[in-house]
Amino acid sequence: MAMKALRFLFRLFFKRRQLDKDLNDELASHISMETSLRVQQGESAKGARQAALRQFGNVGLVADVTRSTWGFTGFEQALQDIRYASRSFVRTPLFSTIVIVTLALGIGSSTAIFSLLHGILLRALPFPEPNQLMMLWEIPPEMRKSNPVLLNNFVTWKERSHSFQSMAAFESLPMNLLGDNQSVQVPGLKVTADFFGTLGAAPFLGRTFRPGEYWTTEPREVVLSYSAWQQLFGGKSDVIGKKISINVSHHEVIGVMPAEFGLPDQKTELYLPLAFNLHEARNYSVVARLRPGVSPDAANAEMAILAAQTARDNVALNAGWSATAVPLLDQAVGSVRTILFMLFTAVGLVLLLACANVANLLMMRASGRVREVSLRLALGASRTRILRQLLIECLVLAACGGLLGLGLSGAAVHALKTSLPESLHIPRLNEVNLDIAVLLYSAAASILSVLIFGLAPSLQSLKRNVSEDLHESTRSVTSAHKVRRVLVVTEIALALVLVAGAGLVVRSFLRLTNVNTGFHAENVLTVRMLLLPVQKEEYHAESVREMLDRIRALPGVVAAGSVGILPMEGTNSGTWYYRADRPEPEANARPGGDVSIITPGYFEAMRIPMIRGRAFNVEDRAGSPQVAILNETAARMLSPGENPIGERVKVWWSNRPVVEVVGVVADIRHSGVSTPPDPCLFMPNDQQPFPFTALVARTVGKPAGLAQAIREQIHVVDADQGVSKIEEMQQMVSDSIALPRLEAWVLTLFGVIALGLANIGLYGLIAFSVAQRAREIGIRVALGASRTGVFRMILGDGLRLTLIGGILGLAAVFGLTRFLRGLLFEIQPLDPLTLISVICLLTFVSLFACYVPARRATKADPAAVLREE
Amino acid sequence: MTEPIKYQNRIEILQGTLDLLILQTLAREPQHGHGISLAIRARSGDLLSVETGSLYPALHRLEKKGWLDSEWKCSENNQRAKYYCLTKIGRKQLAAEQNRWRLLVRAVRGVLDPA
Numbered sequence: 001m002a003m004k005a006l007r008f009l010f011r012l013f014f015k016r017r018q019l020d021k022d023l024n025d026e027l028a029s030h031i032s033m034e035t036s037l038r039v040q041q042g043e044s045a046k047g048a049r050q051a052a053l054r055q056f057g058n059v060g061l062v063a064d065v066t067r068s069t070w071g072f073t074g075f076e077q078a079l080q081d082i083r084y085a086s087r088s089f090v091r092t093p094l095f096s097t098i099v100i101v102t103l104a105l106g107i108g109s110s111t112a113i114f115s116l117l118h119g120i121l122l123r124a125l126p127f128p129e130p131n132q133l134m135m136l137w138e139i140p141p142e143m144r145k146s147n148p149v150l151l152n153n154f155v156t157w158k159e160r161s162h163s164f165q166s167m168a169a170f171e172s173l174p175m176n177l178l179g180d181n182q183s184v185q186v187p188g189l190k191v192t193a194d195f196f197g198t199l200g201a202a203p204f205l206g207r208t209f210r211p212g213e214y215w216t217t218e219p220r221e222v223v224l225s226y227s228a229w230q231q232l233f234g235g236k237s238d239v240i241g242k243k244i245s246i247n248v249s250h251h252e253v254i255g256v257m258p259a260e261f262g263l264p265d266q267k268t269e270l271y272l273p274l275a276f277n278l279h280e281a282r283n284y285s286v287v288a289r290l291r292p293g294v295s296p297d298a299a300n301a302e303m304a305i306l307a308a309q310t311a312r313d314n315v316a317l318n319a320g321w322s323a324t325a326v327p328l329l330d331q332a333v334g335s336v337r338t339i340l341f342m343l344f345t346a347v348g349l350v351l352l353l354a355c356a357n358v359a360n361l362l363m364m365r366a367s368g369r370v371r372e373v374s375l376r377l378a379l380g381a382s383r384t385r386i387l388r389q390l391l392i393e394c395l396v397l398a399a400c401g402g403l404l405g406l407g408l409s410g411a412a413v414h415a416l417k418t419s420l421p422e423s424l425h426i427p428r429l430n431e432v433n434l435d436i437a438v439l440l441y442s443a444a445a446s447i448l449s450v451l452i453f454g455l456a457p458s459l460q461s462l463k464r465n466v467s468e469d470l471h472e473s474t475r476s477v478t479s480a481h482k483v484r485r486v487l488v489v490t491e492i493a494l495a496l497v498l499v500a501g502a503g504l505v506v507r508s509f510l511r512l513t514n515v516n517t518g519f520h521a522e523n524v525l526t527v528r529m530l531l532l533p534v535q536k537e538e539y540h541a542e543s544v545r546e547m548l549d550r551i552r553a554l555p556g557v558v559a560a561g562s563v564g565i566l567p568m569e570g571t572n573s574g575t576w577y578y579r580a581d582r583p584e585p586e587a588n589a590r591p592g593g594d595v596s597i598i599t600p601g602y603f604e605a606m607r608i609p610m611i612r613g614r615a616f617n618v619e620d621r622a623g624s625p626q627v628a629i630l631n632e633t634a635a636r637m638l639s640p641g642e643n644p645i646g647e648r649v650k651v652w653w654s655n656r657p658v659v660e661v662v663g664v665v666a667d668i669r670h671s672g673v674s675t676p677p678d679p680c681l682f683m684p685n686d687q688q689p690f691p692f693t694a695l696v697a698r699t700v701g702k703p704a705g706l707a708q709a710i711r712e713q714i715h716v717v718d719a720d721q722g723v724s725k726i727e728e729m730q731q732m733v734s735d736s737i738a739l740p741r742l743e744a745w746v747l748t749l750f751g752v753i754a755l756g757l758a759n760i761g762l763y764g765l766i767a768f769s770v771a772q773r774a775r776e777i778g779i780r781v782a783l784g785a786s787r788t789g790v791f792r793m794i795l796g797d798g799l800r801l802t803l804i805g806g807i808l809g810l811a812a813v814f815g816l817t818r819f820l821r822g823l824l825f826e827i828q829p830l831d832p833l834t835l836i837s838v839i840c841l842l843t844f845v846s847l848f849a850c851y852v853p854a855r856r857a858t859k860a861d862p863a864a865v866l867r868e869e
Numbered sequence: 870m871t872e873p874i875k876y877q878n879r880i881e882i883l884q885g886t887l888d889l890l891i892l893q894t895l896a897r898e899p900q901h902g903h904g905i906s907l908a909i910r911a912r913s914g915d916l917l918s919v920e921t922g923s924l925y926p927a928l929h930r931l932e933k934k935g936w937l938d939s940e941w942k943c944s945e946n947n948q949r950a951k952y953y954c955l956t957k958i959g960r961k962q963l964a965a966e967q968n969r970w971r972l973l974v975r976a977v978r979g980v981l982d983p984a
Contacts, residue, residue, distance in 0.1 A: 023925075026902065026951045030921065033903040036946055056921050066925040069933060 019070065023063055031056055077385075081392040089396070092365075096397075098760060099361050103401025103446060105753050106354025108408030111434075111442040113347040115413055117340050118441075119432030120333055126260045128200040129289075133328040134299060136167070136286040138307070141320030141590070149284045150317060151276060153310050157286070157323075160306055163299035167288040168195035174530040174724040175270045177232075178245035182715065183722030185529055186228070187267055188246075190274035196223075198289050199261075205229075206240040206255030208271075215275045222251040223271040226259035246270065248532050248720050263287075264332035264428050280317060287328065299325045319586075332428065338822055339743060345819075346498060350750050350757075351445065353494045357757045358397075358450065360487045364768050367481075394450045402446030409442070410434055420742070421735040481769070485801060488761045492805025493812060495751075495758035496842055500813045502744075502751035503834040504820055508827040509744040512737050518668030518677070519567065520607040524729035525703035526566055527695040527710055532721055537689040538622055543717050544685055544693055548599060550713040551697050556706065560697040561602030564690040567670045568732040572596060577681055579638055580648040580658050593634055593679030594670065595653055597690040603665060605698040606729075613645045613663030621686040628659035632667045634679035651681060654688060673737055674825045696729070703728055743823065755842070758805075759849040766798045767853040777857050778865035787858040794857050798850030799843075806842060810835070887919065887927050889970055892936065892955065892963040899954035901944065902928060928953060936962050 031052050038048035056062070089096040124130045137146035138153065151169065158167045168191060175188035189195075193215070196208040208223055222244065224232070233239045233253075243250040251272065262268055274284075290299055307323035330337075376386055413432060420429070531540045544562055551560045565572050576592035578585055585591065600616045603609075611632060620627050628649060635644045644661045651657055659681075667677035685693075699706055707726045714721055770777070777790055817829035827834070894900060894908045905928075906919045931937045936959035944950045955963065 022951070023929075025949070027921075027925065029901070029948060029950045030903045033901070033944065033946070033948055033950065036948070037907075058922075062922045062925055065922055066929050069926050069930045 020067075023066060027056075027059055027063060031059075077388070078392060081389045082396055084389065085393040085396045088393070095361065095365060096400075099358055099397055100400045100404060102354045102357045102361075102757060102760070103397065103450070104404035104408055105757070106351040107402055107405030107442055107446045108412065109405075109750065109753065110347045110351045110445055111405060111409035111438060112412040112416075113340075113343050114441045115409065115434055115438040116416075116429075116432055117344050118435075118437050120428045121329075121337060121340060122437075123428075123431065125264055125329055125332075130329065131327070132290040132292070133199065134164075134288050134290060134296060134325040135328055135331045136288055136303060136323065136325050138282060139322040139324055140592075146324065146326070148282045149286050149323075150280065150282045151284055152314070153307075153318065153323070154284060154286055155276075156310050156313070157303075157306055160309070161288075161302060163290060163294045163302045163325075164288040165291045166194050166198045167286060168192045168198045169274060169284045169286050170195055171274060171284050172266060172268075174528075175272065176247045176530065176532055176720070176722045177270075178248065178720055179722070182711065183720055185722040185724035186269040187724075188270040188272060189263075189268050190218075190272050192274050192276075195271070195287070196257075198287055200289070201257065201261050203255035204258040204261075205237065206253070208255050208257075209273055215273050216277075218273045218275040220249060220251045221254045221273060222246060223255045223257060224253060225257055225262065225269050225271070228269040229256045246272065264328065288325070296325060296327055320589075336739070339739065342820065342823060343743070343746060346501060346747060346750050349494050349498050350753055353491055353498075353754050353757050356487045356491045356494070357761045360484055360491070360761045360764060362394075363484050363487075364764060391451075395447070398446040398450035401450075402442055405446065406434070406439070406442050409438075416742075421731075421738050481772075484765055484768075488758075488765045488801055489805040489808065491758040491761045492802055492842070492846070493809035495754040496806055496809025496838065497812045497816060498747075498754040499751040499842065500809070500835060500838045501817065501820060502747035503838050504817060504824060504827055504829065504831060505740070505747045506744045507831060507834050508824040509737070509740045511826045512673050512740055515669065515673045517567070517673060517733065518608060518666055519729075521729040521733045523699050523701065523703055524605060525697050525699065525706050525710070526725075526727050526729055526732065527697075527707075527714070527723055528566065528569070528725040528727075529693055529695075529714075529721065529723050531691045531693055532718065540689040540691060540693075541622065541686045543721075544599060544695075546717045547695060547714055548601065550716065551695065551710055552601070554697075554706065554709050554713070556699045556701065558698045558700060559601055559604040560695065561605045562599045562685065562693050562695050563602050564597040564685075564692050564694070566694045566696070566729075566732065567606075567668060568672065568729075568736045569694070570671075572670055572678070572680070574678075575652045577638075577649050577651040577653075580650045584650075591637055591679075593637070593681060595651065596670075596680055596682045597685050597688050598682050599685045602696060605696045606668075607698070608668055609666045611664040611666055612643065613661070615663060615665075616682075616684045620684040624687075626657045626659045626687050627662045627684065629663040629665050629682040630661055631665050631677065631680040631682075633677050634681055635661075635664045637679045649681070651683070653683070657683075657688070659683060673733065740823075740825070755845055759845050762798060762801065762846055763849040763853065765801070766794065766850050767856075769797070770794060770853045770857045773857075774860060774865045777860060778862040781860070781862040791854050791858045794854035795847070795850050798846060798854070802843060802846040806839060809842075810839075886970070887923055888931060889963075889966040890917070890919070891924075891927060891931065891953075892959060892966060895937065895953055895955050896960070896963055899942075899952040901950035901952050903950070904944075905953070931959070935959075 031049075034052035034055065035045075035049045038051055039045055043051065053059075125133065127133060135146075136149065136154075136157065138149050139145070140147050149169065154167070154169045161167070170189045170191040172187065172189055174185035176183055176185050191209070193209045193211045196203070197211055201208075203223065204226065206223075209219075209221065224239070229235060229239060232244065233242070239253050239256065242253045244253065245251075257271070288299075290296070303323040303325050307318070307321060311318040311321055326334075373386060377383070413434065417429060417432065531543065534540055548560050548562060551557055572594035573596070574592060574594050576590035577595075578591055598616065600618060600620075603615050613629070616627065616629065628651070630638065630644055638644060638649065639647060644664060647661045648658050649661060651659055665682070669675060669677055670680065671678070695710065697703065697706065697710065710726070711723060714723065780790060781787070813835065814830065821829050890909050891905060894905050894912075900908065902921075902924055906921070906924055909917055909919050928937065928939075932939055932953070936956060937953045938956050939951050939953045941949055942952045
């Protein structure tokens, strides 16, 4: 089959010319033989040749019919049609450009969004049987959010569950890599032995951890990620057995993972063994693989049963806690799923609009070509032949638009990948590519859109009566015109929906940027690290104190302090606390909230105002009375309507201290700009040392230049201590709303495209109808209609369409925007201000689109118009 | 489309018989298109005329089927012409076509002159 096709192409391209020449020679020889025969019979040379030609008939036709027996004329005619179509598009450059750009915008934007949707949501995770992989979480009492897991409970699940074939716990931690000059901290995972086995991943080099018993001491072994192998060892294959210093102890490299391996929602460079020190912190993530045939729902049900058991077994730790199983893919992409589907819907509307616009333009062209089609029919072209030619014209347009659209979407995806902040963590974004599925999607989108919307208008021109069209070629075609009006109304309605959606999301985003977070982020530099392991915890407090003293002494630094977990960094540590003068609450009714470990200077550096009492100072150190500061929300929770200063609070934290409240501080938005403040209890780092530390320094001007100086000071205090991240606080706040910002930008872009397309459609329709009604307008003017009257008539026509489209669009808006509710911040889905401005904008732009053709109508000289007819 | 008046005294060649006539003509000797049309007209006593618009497509179709072969040669008048000749398959096909024609003739005669 393939060989035959090849031979066919070979003949077509290489022997075709020879065959053509032979045929022409053959026919010519026929005529010359006939001529000489007639000359022999006594005719004059000239007369003989003419007679021979007459007898032969139409040489071109005979050649054509003969060629058709060769068997590749279908393909040839297609090529011919493509050439013809291209020529006719080149002759009307404005029309072709608008159609192709319209298609490219529709196809390009939808392909870009589809490639995101495909890369992030639809493609399987790079593990064997990825649908068996689940994440297991605990659920705190009276809450619905997932919480990390207690190791005790993990062990119980592992022993008792029947739904899973294997289960592994892991903890995400920065790892301190000792460098030659400066140490760095890279993202790492501490994992139990069966982590790799559960995921079904084999190492690229060497081995992974030996499965079996839980480690009580962590073996000094490390598995490298592919990129860590490349960076630390230059990808050399003799890496196995080499030692590297991680967290100031030497670890032996036992394996390297393949490049594609990794959890979908985080970047990991190093994998270290996780020891089973069964303590009471809920710090661990759990990944598990379902047994074949067990459904996620069944597993989920079993988790609830197991959690009920652990709650009875250990009331103190587990009362009221439940547990759940979430498919790994859902877990990884849950945050962006809604946004992606919203964008996909929006882009679907853009594509629809583009199609309506193309249909509109093609119909305009078709009505201008009625005469051409009729002429060709009259000259004997078959309807199928003309149909095929129209089809090919559509496909040429689709191909041009599709290719351009593909280029656009490639550029858009590239821009998106490079412009988004790294901290945004759109899972699997780096896996987004224009692959086969995406190409198929865009090919299908372009061909379908042109076939449906391009061929229909062509078909109607075939159904018509030839002679009538030839006689009255320019008379307006009312049914086509009606369809076009409906299309334009649809376009306006779609545009209104998109612009309204964009308006809501933009307003919501503007609200987000204006939220008062409670702290001043500008001119604050943050330096994050995990403090290296030390013999005694006090040493941690000591080195932080020393680093801060040195940083405060740097020129330009106004204030400096530290905090365990920064605002906008992620979920704060949480526990429960209650007033020591009240009876201990029931295990499943404990008031809880965030705990934040800070040093003196933190509130100052962040400019968080004290409401009552005092901030921490150097006197609050190990050995002195234990103190705490509450935020307003915590103060309201623990002592509603009372002054909490001097009250004693019992905190479930490390050694379960009873602390005295010495101050109340203003609320801040810690977890995110859009999240209202949670209760928070602050304790001094000197009394409750915490290994995670973020140094916070306020500077006089832009703080970026300070980064190196701070690194140096840290190096002086502890030469081995690396830093995991240095960021400006303002950047962190801005990055925290990067996703809403992206939504706002993308939807604004879609809105602008939609508005532009709809008005190109409106303009085209009005301009066309003005041209068609030139005679009528001429007569009106000749009979005494005023020019303003004509102007108003044309403008009114356009506005009527806008009005109908607007009303339909509004109806759709009322039905659709409630699906946006989850994405909107402090903006109602039917926000009146947004809707009114959108309607004004639409009306204004439509007026402009109609203005130009309306002007032209009034300028027409009635005498000239009437003479033309 | 074309006016049929000038062919009134001739017989339109029956659909499907042109192939037989070409094969039969070429059975004697290789011939070019012009020669074939002359031969058919002469042997039919000027009754049958083959239009070029039918002849050449037929020649090319038969050649494509492999019943004919062709080569460029000089004619008796020293003009270059494309000569067709029967292939082996063409000869077999000629026999089959002849049989079919005789069958047809007998059948038509049976209808026209019932015994």
